[in-house]
Amino acid sequence: MASRFDGVDFYDVASLLSEDERAVQATVRQWVDEKLLPVINRHYVEGTFPKELIPEMAQLGFLGANLPEQYGCAGLGNVAYGLIMQELERGDSGIRSFASVQGGLVMYPIFAFGSEEQKRRWLPKLASGELIGCFGLTEPDFGSNPGGMITTARETGGGWVLNGAKMWITNGSMAGVAIIWAKTGAVDDARSIRGFIVPTDTPGFTAKDQKGKLSLRASDTSELVLQDVTVGKDALLPASQGLKSPLMCLTQARYGIAWGVVGAAMACYDEALRYGKQRVMFGRPIAGFQLQQQRLADMLTEITKAQLLVLQLGRMKDAGTMTPEQVSLAKRNNVDMACECAREARRLLGANGILVEYAAMRHLVNLESVYTYEGTHDMHTLILGEAVTGLSAFE
Amino acid sequence: MKIAVCIKRVPDTETRIRIAADGVSADEAGVKFILNPYDEFAVEEALQRKEKAGAGEVVVIALGPDAAQETMRTALAMGADRGVLLRADAIPADVLAVAKALAAELKDGGYDLVLFGKIAADDCAQAVGPMTAELLGLPCVTAVSKLELDGGKGVAHREIEGGVEVVEFALPAVLTADKGLNTPRYPALKGIMAAKKKPVEVKPVTFAAPRLRVAALEMPPARKEGRIVGEGPDAVPELVRLLREEAKVL
Numbered sequence: 123m124a125s126r127f128d129g130v131d132f133y134d135v136a137s138l139l140s141e142d143e144r145a146v147q148a149t150v151r152q153w154v155d156e157k158l159l160p161v162i163n164r165h166y167v168e169g170t171f172p173k174e175l176i177p178e179m180a181q182l183g184f185l186g187a188n189l190p191e192q193y194g195c196a197g198l199g200n201v202a203y204g205l206i207m208q209e210l211e212r213g214d215s216g217i218r219s220f221a222s223v224q225g226g227l228v229m230y231p232i233f234a235f236g237s238e239e240q241k242r243r244w245l246p247k248l249a250s251g252e253l254i255g256c257f258g259l260t261e262p263d264f265g266s267n268p269g270g271m272i273t274t275a276r277e278t279g280g281g282w283v284l285n286g287a288k289m290w291i292t293n294g295s296m297a298g299v300a301i302i303w304a305k306t307g308a309v310d311d312a313r314s315i316r317g318f319i320v321p322t323d324t325p326g327f328t329a330k331d332q333k334g335k336l337s338l339r340a341s342d343t344s345e346l347v348l349q350d351v352t353v354g355k356d357a358l359l360p361a362s363q364g365l366k367s368p369l370m371c372l373t374q375a376r377y378g379i380a381w382g383v384v385g386a387a388m389a390c391y392d393e394a395l396r397y398g399k400q401r402v403m404f405g406r407p408i409a410g411f412q413l414q415q416q417r418l419a420d421m422l423t424e425i426t427k428a429q430l431l432v433l434q435l436g437r438m439k440d441a442g443t444m445t446p447e448q449v450s451l452a453k454r455n456n457v458d459m460a461c462e463c464a465r466e467a468r469r470l471l472g473a474n475g476i477l478v479e480y481a482a483m484r485h486l487v488n489l490e491s492v493y494t495y496e497g498t499h500d501m502h503t504l505i506l507g508e509a510v511t512g513l514s515a516f517e
Numbered sequence: 518m519k520i521a522v523c524i525k526r527v528p529d530t531e532t533r534i535r536i537a538a539d540g541v542s543a544d545e546a547g548v549k550f551i552l553n554p555y556d557e558f559a560v561e562e563a564l565q566r567k568e569k570a571g572a573g574e575v576v577v578i579a580l581g582p583d584a585a586q587e588t589m590r591t592a593l594a595m596g597a598d599r600g601v602l603l604r605a606d607a608i609p610a611d612v613l614a615v616a617k618a619l620a621a622e623l624k625d626g627g628y629d630l631v632l633f634g635k636i637a638a639d640d641c642a643q644a645v646g647p648m649t650a651e652l653l654g655l656p657c658v659t660a661v662s663k664l665e666l667d668g669g670k671g672v673a674h675r676e677i678e679g680g681v682e683v684v685e686f687a688l689p690a691v692l693t694a695d696k697g698l699n700t701p702r703y704p705a706l707k708g709i710m711a712a713k714k715k716p717v718e719v720k721p722v723t724f725a726a727p728r729l730r731v732a733a734l735e736m737p738p739a740r741k742e743g744r745i746v747g748e749g750p751d752a753v754p755e756l757v758r759l760l761r762e763e764a765k766v767l
Contacts, residue, residue: 152703
């Protein structure tokens with residue numbers, strides 16, 4: 123067992139944090155060391171989500187932590203929220219994904235687009251972990267192009283009838299409630315997309331676990347099928363309006379990802395550094411060889427840049443000035459950076475690097491999913507391209 | 518039930534300590550400070566006692582620089598109600614001076630129980646708790662690993678060499694907490710936010726002329742590199758000779 127994680131902070135970023143931000147980070151860091159890391163390898167190998175950790179995660183306030191206290195949440199700022207994601211993903215991307223989805227993709231849309239009655243009804247249960255949620259936007263044939271979705275919601279006398287299928291849904295099988303995005307108008311009318319709060323025990327709603335994953339194995343990924351799912355009028359998120367609404371949710375989740383992956387990269391760097399100092403080859407520690415030092419220097423440099431990037435992003439989010447394009451830049455840069463760190467760490471570890479006892483390869487294969495989900499790396503490239511040129515390459 | 522917990526801000530136990538240029542103190546640059554680990558047991562015990570009683574107050578008291586307020590907030594985030602910082606630029610090496618300052622603060626506080634950690638991770642004096650008890654004229658039980666309270670009486674278990682000592686005492690009393698007493702809770706995020714709003718009273722303290730000063734601080738000598746004297750049974754006579762003549766352990 124590696125000794126306690128002490129953070130990667132070459133530029134004294136801690137001095138840029140407030141006292142309560144540091145305290146939040148310390149709690150999550152300690153929890154990850156003591157509760158998550160001892161069980162993550164077993165869950166990863168067995169392909170199960172560590173459900174037993176949910177009550178304590180909720181009790182400590184990790185779910186929807188940046189939402190207001192009046193709904194049972196911790197009421198933290200966005201930097202503290204980011205630090206939670208960073209520390210959770212230092213443990214495993216699957217656990218961070220769980221928290222990202224619950225907070226950024228389920229609680230946030232209810233908070234942002236829900237009625238006061240909906241907020242009071244759903245948010246406290248989601249914050250306390252009593253209820254798990256999932257977010258249904260992506261469809262089998264509509265990933266990067268969610269506006270093309272074919273799931274429909276038709277208004278009836280008493281409510282709505284939903285039909286369609288959703289794919290790659292994190293928390294899908296264990297969720298008690300799903301935020302489903304569907305077209306209320308013509309199939310080519312992306313402006314008619316609205317959000318619905320759908321209890322998963324509604325007749326016609328089924329979830330099927332996605333088999334055969336080689337990545338994010340400690341995460342529940344499912345396919346949802348909605349066949350004549352009938353819900354009341356109060357299922358509609360009244361303020362949701364068009365594709366822009368789910369994209370606002372994705373901005374929240376991507377913000378958390380940009381922070382989270384820095385944690386995965388830190389875990390890999392920390393492991394590589396410790397290993398390099400201990401592993402002796404040719405009579406001396408391999409960390410003394412120039413090639414390994416370049417690996418470590420590159421990792422440290424990229425992690426430090428990414429740390430400062432998300433910190434400023436968080437300050438802008440708190441100030442209300444953050445743009446979705448700035449989130450795209452951070453998600454794109456940091457996930458790519460984390461993938462590189464994980465790969466180089468795995469290589470520095472030599473043959474041991476392929477074992478589950480070491481974290482690098484688990485992070486490496488997890489991060490391949492993170493690279494693709496929540497807007498692929500390529501899509502974020504095009505979003506930035508459009509932002510600076512004014513010319514869309516995909517629409 | 519009104520409980521005081523006396524806590525200390527100490528360098529993180531995993532920090533590599535460097536001696537400062539003055540040769541008599543630790544260099545604080547880049548050192549992370551934490552709530553003394555044994556004090557966490559004391560804070561947790563106080564919180565559990567209050568929760569069990571269903572009413573009361575847990576007051577954390579620290580002596581140290583302004584920076585000790587961040588440490589104090591860890592205890593407040595765990596659930597303590599308020600804090601008192603006895604502000605001093607430096608903590609005196611003469612632990613009796615610390616005990617006197619704490620006793621003066623505790624004397625008229627009306628506490629049923631005063632808790633300490635059994636030892637501070639930095640100076641390892643194990644003295645402030647018992648000295649404070651003596652100054653207050655209260656019974657003192659050190660290194661408590663199990664505690665039962667019933668009315669005005671308490672029973673404490675102490676792990677001693679090769680066994681357990683069971684001690685009875687009357688309240689109010691001063692106890693120092695050992696590992697095993699409980700499992701300290703994590704400061705929950707809501708608790709961290711709530712701690713920002715909890716009152717911390719800052720009172721400057723002054724000390725009489727010190728009767729004790731640190732004359733020097735030295736790192737333990739670097740361990741010499743090991744020596745391989747040979748392999749297999751052939752090496753045994755040489756090994757025995759060295760253990761007898763050089764190491765003088767046989």
